[in-house]
Each structure stands twice: as C-alpha cells, then as structure tokens.
C-alpha cells in the first residue's frame with residue numbers, strides 16, 4: 001500500500017506541493033549562531049523564507065544569545081519578531097544566573113504581546129535543576145497566567161531536566177502549560193508519566209524524535225496525538241525533515257493534523 005499517495009491525504013499534499021494545506025506551527029526554534037555548529041540559515045529573514053517554503057505559519061523561538069549572553073536581552077528578540085509579524089513569535093529566554101533580568105524581562109510580557117508566547121528554560125545547559133528556587137519566579141509567573149513553558153528535557157538521570165524533575169514541576173505548577181522539549185528524550189516511561197500525572201497541561205514536543213524510527217507511532221499510542229506538538233529546534237534541525245517525519249509516520253491524518261496544527265490552535269487559539 002502506498003499510503004503517501006492516497007488521494008487527498010496529507011502525505012499527498014506534501015509530496016505534491018511541498019507542504020500541507022493547513023498551517024503548521026513549529027513550537028521549538030532558536031535564532032542566531034552557535035559556537036558548536038555551522039548553520040546554513042539562522043537569521044530572521046532567511047529563517048522566514050524557509051518557513052514559507054515548508055508551510056510553517058509560526059515559529060516560536062528563543063534566541064541563542066538571549067539564553068547565554070547577558071548583554072543580549074529579550075527586548076531585542078521582541079524587536080526581531082516585530083519585523084516579521086506574520087511568522088515569528090518568541091519565548092522569553094530565562095537565564096537562572098541573572099535573576100534581575102528575569103524579573104525585568106517578565107515585567108515586559110504584556111507590552112511584548114502578541115509576539116511573546118511563553119517562557120523558555122534550558123536547565124541542562126545552565127546547569128541549574130528545573131526544581132531549583134532560581135526558577136520559582138518565572139514558573140510562578142507562568143502558573144499564574146497559564147502560559148506555556150518550553151523546557152529542554154532529556155532522559156537519564158542528573159541532567160537538570162530529567163523525568164523525575166519534570167514530574168515535580170508539572171505537579172507544583174498545575175496551571176502552567178508545559179511543553180516538554182525533546183519529549184524527555186530516551187526516557188519514554190517518564191514522558192508518559194509526566195503527561196498522565198500532570199494536570200492535563202503537559203505536552204511532548206517532538207524535536208529530535210521525528211527522526212527516530214517508529215517513535216511517533218509509539219507516542220501516539222502511549223499518550224495520544226492530542227498531547228504531541230511539532231517542533232524542530234530550527235536551525236538545528238530542518239522543517240522538511242521534521243514535517244516529513246510526522247507525515248510519513250504510520251498514524252492517521254487526524255493524528256498528523258493534531259501534531260502539526262490543531263493542538264496548538266486548541267491551546268493558543270487560531271489568532272496569535
């Protein structure tokens with residue numbers, strides 16, 4: 001059976017037109033260069049051109065420099081998004097080593113609408129566990145407002161954002177919406193647990209998972225496609241690879257649409 005060419009299927013749309021005929025939301029991206037890798041495109045204009053080719057309506061990103069370089073503040077990321085209002089949205093990059101910056105930046109959250117979507121934590125790289133009190137201010141802010149928190153998460157133990165740590169924070173902040181970046185990669189027992197034992201506001205974000213054989217199928221049966229979100233870590237991975245991974249998975253078109261579009265519209269609405 002050649003499911004990819006079934007008439008009217010999402011796969012057929014992609015193979016024919018290069019993208020699905022509904023908007024795709026990439027919920028995990030970055031911007032700017034990185035010392036560890038060469039990126040073919042990592043500045044807004046080139047990224048947006050690429051999004052258009054792949055049919056991605058919005059990319060929600062945190063800027064590499066805002067995550068690591070204390071003189072590069074989230075205000076600059078807001079300005080970047082304003083230049084591409086149709087396509088770019090951002091997460092406030094949280095650096096636990098600069099508590100004053102966290103407070104100052106979150107105080108701008110309302111002024112940064114509609115471009116700001118939530119907050120981004122990168123505990124494994126900042127080497128401060130997600131359960132540490134250094135994140136309390138930001139997580140309480142997200143909890144009070146019921147906004148998304150994208151965490152970098154990874155399997156194994158002692159990674160600052162491992163399964164048991166994530167379970168603790170989803171239970172401590174039940175009103176925040178948690179996007180578990182990389183789906184607690186490799187620790188799928190905890191990925192399932194975190195989704196099922198949270199208040200219902202936990203989603204597995206699929207960056208890095210899209211290239212794993214049969215993982216999307218497995219997650220659909222473990223937690224259901226309503227709990228999965230599409231993401232690429234753009235520019236670390238490519239939109240075509242990510243969308244291709246979802247579209248080629250042996251799951252229903254309803255599942256594919258949930259992952260690429262509908263779940264996000266249920267969380268954030270159609271206009272954001």
Ligand SMILES: [Zn+2]
Nearest residue numbers: 028029152233
């Ligand atoms: Zn990332």
